[in-house]
Amino acid sequence: QVQLVESGGGVVQAGGSLRLSCKTSGRTLNSLNMGWFRQAPGKEREFAAAIGRTGRNTYYADSVKGRFTVSRDNAKNTMYLEMNTLKPEDTADYYCAADEKWPFTAWGSRARYDYWGQGTQVTVSS
Secondary structure, three states, X not given: OOEEEEEOOEEEEOOOOEEEEEEEEOOOHHHOEEEEEEEOOOOOOEEEEEEOOOOOOEEEOOOOOOOEEEEEEHHHOEEEEEXXXXXXXXXXXXXXXXXXXXXXXXXXXXXXXXXXXXXXEEEEEO
């Protein structure tokens, strides 16, 4: 069973930065495709970023492209989301997700992922 634990959330002013981490256990990270999703109050969970097993392929939602960077350190079994130039509309609970299927398609779909973390809260004040 794959377990995912997010950390790094907090309160930050608009224009600031945060780095989220997602620690995995139960599988080595290099066997997992990974994604970040977020859910704002009263809204559906939406895709933010994804990264393939090797880290060579990354994907972003238009709303975060150019401001967020997803990366992974397979040796540490940890995925990261570096968030810069944060906006109040980035306020949400952020979740990491994982799956083991191949190929890595439909990476923006919640239905693709089999494992989810409990989330970490990010609040961006204006």
